[in-house]
Amino acid sequence: xxxxxxxxxxxxxxxxxxxxxxxxxxxxxxxxxxxxxxxxxxxxxxxxxxxxxxxxxxxxxxxxxxxxxxxxxxxxxxxxxxxxxxxxxxxxxxxxxxxxxxxxxxxxxxxxxxxxxxxxxxxxxxxxxxxxxxxxxxxxxxxxxxxxxxxxxxxxxxxxxxxxxxxxxxxxxxxxxxxxxxxxxxxxxxxxxxxxxxxxxxxxxxxxxxxxxxxxxxxxxxxxxxxxxxxxxxxxxxxxxxxxxxxxxxxxxxxxxxxxxxxxxxxxxxxxxxxxxxxxxxxxxxxxxxxxxxxx
Amino acid sequence: xxxxxxxxxxxxxxxxxxxxxxxxxxxxxxxxxxxxxxxxxxxxxxxxxxxxxxxxxxxxxxxxxxxxxxxxxxxxxxxxxxxxxxxxxxxxxxxxxxxxxxxxxxxxxxxxxxxxxxxxxxxxxxxxxxxxxxxxxxxxxxxxxxxxxxxxxxxxxxxxxxxxxxxxxxxxxxxxxxxxxxxxxxxxxxxxxxxxxxxxxxxxxxxxxxxxxxxxxxxxxxxxxxxxxxxxxxxxxxxxxxxxxxxxxxxxxxxxxxxxxxxxxxxxxxxxxxxxxxxxxxxxxxxxxxxxxxxxxxxxxxxxxxxxxxxxxxxxxxxxxxxxxxxxxxxxxxxxxxxxxxxxxxxxxxxxxxxxxxxxxxxxxxxxxxxxxxxxxxxxxxxxxxxxxxxxxxxxxxxxxxxxxxxxxxxxxxxxxxxxxxxxxxxxxxxxxxxxxxxxxxxxxxxxxxxxxxxxxxxxxxxxxxxxxxxxxxxxxxxxxxxxxxxxxxxx
Numbered sequence: 001x002x003x004x005x006x007x008x009x010x011x012x013x014x015x016x017x018x019x020x021x022x023x024x025x026x027x028x029x030x031x032x033x034x035x036x037x038x039x040x041x042x043x044x045x046x047x048x049x050x051x052x053x054x055x056x057x058x059x060x061x062x063x064x065x066x067x068x069x070x071x072x073x074x075x076x077x078x079x080x081x082x083x084x085x086x087x088x089x090x091x092x093x094x095x096x097x098x099x100x101x102x103x104x105x106x107x108x109x110x111x112x113x114x115x116x117x118x119x120x121x122x123x124x125x126x127x128x129x130x131x132x133x134x135x136x137x138x139x140x141x142x143x144x145x146x147x148x149x150x151x152x153x154x155x156x157x158x159x160x161x162x163x164x165x166x167x168x169x170x171x172x173x174x175x176x177x178x179x180x181x182x183x184x185x186x187x188x189x190x191x192x193x194x195x196x197x198x199x200x201x202x203x204x205x206x207x208x209x210x211x212x213x214x215x216x217x218x219x220x221x222x223x224x225x226x227x228x229x230x231x232x233x234x235x236x237x238x239x240x241x242x243x244x245x246x247x248x249x250x251x252x253x254x255x256x257x258x259x260x261x262x263x264x265x266x267x268x269x270x271x272x273x274x275x276x277x278x279x280x281x282x283x284x285x286x287x288x289x290x291x292x293x294x295x296x
Numbered sequence: 297x298x299x300x301x302x303x304x305x306x307x308x309x310x311x312x313x314x315x316x317x318x319x320x321x322x323x324x325x326x327x328x329x330x331x332x333x334x335x336x337x338x339x340x341x342x343x344x345x346x347x348x349x350x351x352x353x354x355x356x357x358x359x360x361x362x363x364x365x366x367x368x369x370x371x372x373x374x375x376x377x378x379x380x381x382x383x384x385x386x387x388x389x390x391x392x393x394x395x396x397x398x399x400x401x402x403x404x405x406x407x408x409x410x411x412x413x414x415x416x417x418x419x420x421x422x423x424x425x426x427x428x429x430x431x432x433x434x435x436x437x438x439x440x441x442x443x444x445x446x447x448x449x450x451x452x453x454x455x456x457x458x459x460x461x462x463x464x465x466x467x468x469x470x471x472x473x474x475x476x477x478x479x480x481x482x483x484x485x486x487x488x489x490x491x492x493x494x495x496x497x498x499x500x501x502x503x504x505x506x507x508x509x510x511x512x513x514x515x516x517x518x519x520x521x522x523x524x525x526x527x528x529x530x531x532x533x534x535x536x537x538x539x540x541x542x543x544x545x546x547x548x549x550x551x552x553x554x555x556x557x558x559x560x561x562x563x564x565x566x567x568x569x570x571x572x573x574x575x576x577x578x579x580x581x582x583x584x585x586x587x588x589x590x591x592x593x594x595x596x597x598x599x600x601x602x603x604x605x606x607x608x609x610x611x612x613x614x615x616x617x618x619x620x621x622x623x624x625x626x627x628x629x630x631x632x633x634x635x636x637x638x639x640x641x642x643x644x645x646x647x648x649x650x651x652x653x654x655x656x657x658x659x660x661x662x663x664x665x666x667x668x669x670x671x672x673x674x675x676x677x678x679x680x681x682x683x684x685x686x687x688x689x690x691x692x693x694x695x696x697x698x699x700x701x702x703x704x705x706x707x708x709x710x711x712x713x714x715x716x717x718x719x720x721x722x723x724x725x726x727x728x729x730x731x732x733x734x735x736x737x738x739x740x741x742x743x744x745x746x747x748x749x750x751x752x753x754x755x756x757x758x759x760x761x762x763x764x765x766x767x768x769x770x771x772x773x774x775x776x777x778x779x780x781x782x783x784x785x786x787x788x
Binding site: 051052053054055056057058065066068070081082142143146147149150155234235238239240250251252253254255256257258259260262263 | 424
């Protein structure tokens, strides 16, 4: 017959085993999810270093017999017409996405602050109205925006894309940032005001630093939205020197064939800025996600 | 490499005679320079390389070479996946145009196959279209009927209507008025892998004679080797789908209307006829009953079948002669053992005539592209530089360039292209070209109706998808498609 102490010990051991079991299951799940998300990227990379023929083989070559960087060389060679196009498209995308992001933040920061801190007639209605644009599929606005851009003389300019991207990037940015401002205690600003700061100074010196993670997260969302957008870019731009990457990448598809290694190399190159952005700013991004989750 | 005998193939049967008579019946200016009634691989060989043309001198009569102007121009471009040869010719064309007309400021825009029509439609709605456009054969009538296009005939750019396939001219004519000029025309062929045939117990050098054979062969290949037999294409909103399904539909005696007859009236919808249903049943049998076609057929276009074929995972498909050039390109760029494997695929490629229906009827889509000039009110800036537009159209549709621009995957729209030295060179260098030119007399143009793009790119693929996914029975899917066509046509 076991003693009370032995029984208690066995109970604790079973509980530990149960906890360890769940912990291991959690880890396995994480590994699975990691593989699930990483495999497409890895496959993209592997395909990009295959020859056109090897990329179509079945069963697929998990690692090419004859790896080649020919697709990357072609894309990065400014002497080659494919390279010239790719580098120009890359620069165009970078320009459009960066300007869109900067403008999004410049407009969204004060707008979200106003929605968070000021009370004015129709505030709630306006706040929800801001989101209306994002409740409809992008294609609905295609022709009206096309006509608007033509009337404004913005066809075949990057200005047409920047303006359009702001129409769906800004509402999201305003909503995201308002959530952050709501979580910053108003007492902090009041204390600064008591110490002699103006409202603007209190905003710049107190609120802005505290909302930095939110602003960065918002900027990343805006950048990615603009970086990946295809339909408007395809429709509004009709000059080779203006095209952006998502449109340019379509050129690897032909009527009856696809250049898979070229497509994968270009896709990989296209993902680099976004990955770098995340790597550099991820600590802000994580803070933004966690802080946004807790109501102070 | 074994090649099938084709000389007699084109002379076979009354279908050819009837079709040729139909094609020639629209001739307006007397005997055509190329005698279509003699059309055969031997005839094509006999006229190839017999005539020289001076393109710049010909086009100078249309637009002086020192003309100063500006032109915006959109076209379906060739891109990274296309054969190097074709890409080089496109580059050469624009370089030559700029040298020939140094004072015309050309702003050309290449667009991808599946997006060109949608982008063009949006641009038209926003009055921001280019001055000239080259569209797939299916598109011209839609835009002509809506009043977007200027009347334009071959005579306007120095050629004769007789210099072009009569069937192609039908595709650019709306209510008796031509609105464009054909740049290239082609028919596809049936391609199979001889090694797969051999391993599946089929004659490696003999294509299936009928569509019923295709179903049978596809099953046999799948059952014996566990790979897809036939490259079914059923993706929605992609031109590739009707190009592969309509030959089957017509061969069984069906049609959307009566477009497969000698003198179509397009008055009766025939998608729900027993013959059309038999064709749809054949696709159903391959996809659902036998599971002998790629499971991805519902989202496949030809660009997805080609890699399967290259990988030895697909026994048969319908495609252009360009597939052979694509394979040569892949082989050229491969290294090590891949080079040898690619050569094996090339050695096993076989081209043959597209199979017939149960009654011996053979059909193929008469494809191609046309070039058009827009009306000023729909063009960005409200002005069309007509001499500049005619200059590029004259050059593209010339015997020289209409051949070169179609070198690897199509045929010259201007029939005089068949007389050039480049045609002779092409016959010598491109394997299986005889087969695809032999299919030309079996070509059936899509109905020259404004509704044709929606019928072919949406309703026909929908019919296939409804049947293949089991959303509807074969009968219901065909009836539904017929009903939709009737509604679209305004309650015929």
